[in-house]
Every structure is written in C-alpha cells, then in structure tokens.
Amino acid sequence: MDTTVFVPVDDATGAAAPDATPAVRARALTKTYGRGQAQVHALDGVDVDFDAGRFTAIMGPSGSGKSTLMHLLAGLDSATSGQAFLGSTDVTALGDKALTRLRRDRVGFVFQQFNLLPMFTAEQNITLPVELAGGSVDRAWFDTLVTTLGLSQRLTHRPSELSGGQQQRVAIARALIAQPEVVFADEPTGNLDSRAGVEVLSFLRRSVRELGRTVIMVTHDPTAAAYADRVVLIADGRIAGEISDPTPEAVLAGLDALRSLEAPVAGTAADGGTRAGA
C-alpha cells in the first residue's frame, strides 16, 4: 500500500541538497523487537535526511516508531539493519567507546521520560554531562539556558521536588548545555503548560535560526510542530510523508491523511493491536 502523503519522499536520498552533508541520515534503517508471534517491526526500512541548521518535527501515531528512530539516530540503541549517520559518521558501525564519546560530545537528547538523576539537584543534572566529559561549564550559556527555561529558582531542588514541566525543562537544559551538533527532543513540551511550551519552542527555534543548531523534535501537537521548518510523518515504522513550512492546519490535514491511510485493512486484524496506542 502506498502510504505517502503530501510531498512524497520518493527516492533513497530524501530531499537533501546535494551539496551539503545532512546533519543526520537514516538509510534502510530497521529495528525489530522480539521474535516469532511477538515480533514488532518498530522501524521498517527508514530513509530520511535531516539538514543541518534546520528544525524538524517528527509526527505520527503512538507506537509508529518515533522514539525508536530518534534513539537509533543518536546512537542510544542499536539497529537491526541499515545505517544511521551523524554527519559523515556511521553511528551503526561504532563500537562502545566511540558511541559513548559521540553521545557525550555530539548529540543532546531530551528523553520522553526525562531520565534525570534523582540524587542530584537540577543544577547538577544540567551540568553533569559537561563535567563527566572533563569539560568546564560555560557559565554565560548556563545562565541563558536557566533564565530562558525559567529554572533560576529551582536549581537546588532534586527531581522529586520539581513538577513534571520543571523536570522537562531541566532535561532540555541538560541536552543543550554542551552546545551539541544535533539536539534530539522527544516530546519536549508534552508536560508543559502552553506558556512554558511556547518559551521552549521559541527557544529551540531561535537556537536553530540564530545559532545554526540542528533540532529534531518529536511532538503530538500540531501547534508545536508548526514551530519547525519541516514535519516528517511516520506511520508503522516507515516515513509516510513530509510537510515543508508547516502551519498547524497543514499538520492537522497531514495527520488526518495518515489516519485515513491507517484505517484497518481486511485481513490484518490479527496484528492490528501491536501499534494501537493512546
């Protein structure tokens, strides 16, 4: 079945400009969990490019493979087959040591579940990656992050003493503190009220427009996605289309088109539950 909507991604190289190495690329990337009856194809041959200096949103139904794709691209999890590139580095070919270095020095990751360390304060959680890497924290940048993210009054609190939105903002500061090449953010505004959400999104967009960073963000929110330069749609572990210069309306229409393509097809009811989600 052709599941392409909007601007089709119609060749193996995606839409990247031929003269620049994309910041991030996936080639025939697959991730399969489990075996036999319980097998889940979380990613089923993904080809996609993310240009440097752009803000991309990834959208798709729950269970469609968004987090899996981000984890593989950032070297946090191993692929079943295919390749993931960060710049010209084939992440899937790296050994443990090189992977640790890559994760530490070249990518920032905001996890869907924050992953803060409970015994450390907010400030320690933010600065720890830099300190573990033996670097020194850029205090001016730290102050910019903390002020922009509204964390100045919360730096001495531990995660258990912070609201979900505050923990999310600490996780965002931690991902940005080392000024990584690429920031991956998995639903960074999922726990924020609309005002805090707008601040985070504006900040991410500014870091792309003004500081030339590359940001790849998963979101379920069409308004959040409209802050990006481009939306990549994913369904059933495959790239299903993309939207350039998205507006909330265009994103909603794209998601509707995806949903109609995903309507149950006769004969597939047996595994229809694997990807159904909240």
Ligand SMILES: Nc1ncnc2c1ncn2[C@@H]1O[C@H](COP(=O)(O)OP(=O)(O)OP(=O)(O)O)[C@@H](O)[C@H]1O
């Ligand atoms: N460790 C795992 N073991 C088995 N199956 C997994 C594992 N992690 C993810 N999956 C399955 O892979 C598929 C893709 O999961 P993934 O977390 O990437 O989805 P998602 O698009 O991020 O969903 P959501 O929007 O709910 O966060 C799902 O069917 C999920 O159940």
Ligand SMILES: [Mg+2]
């Ligand atoms: Mg997810």
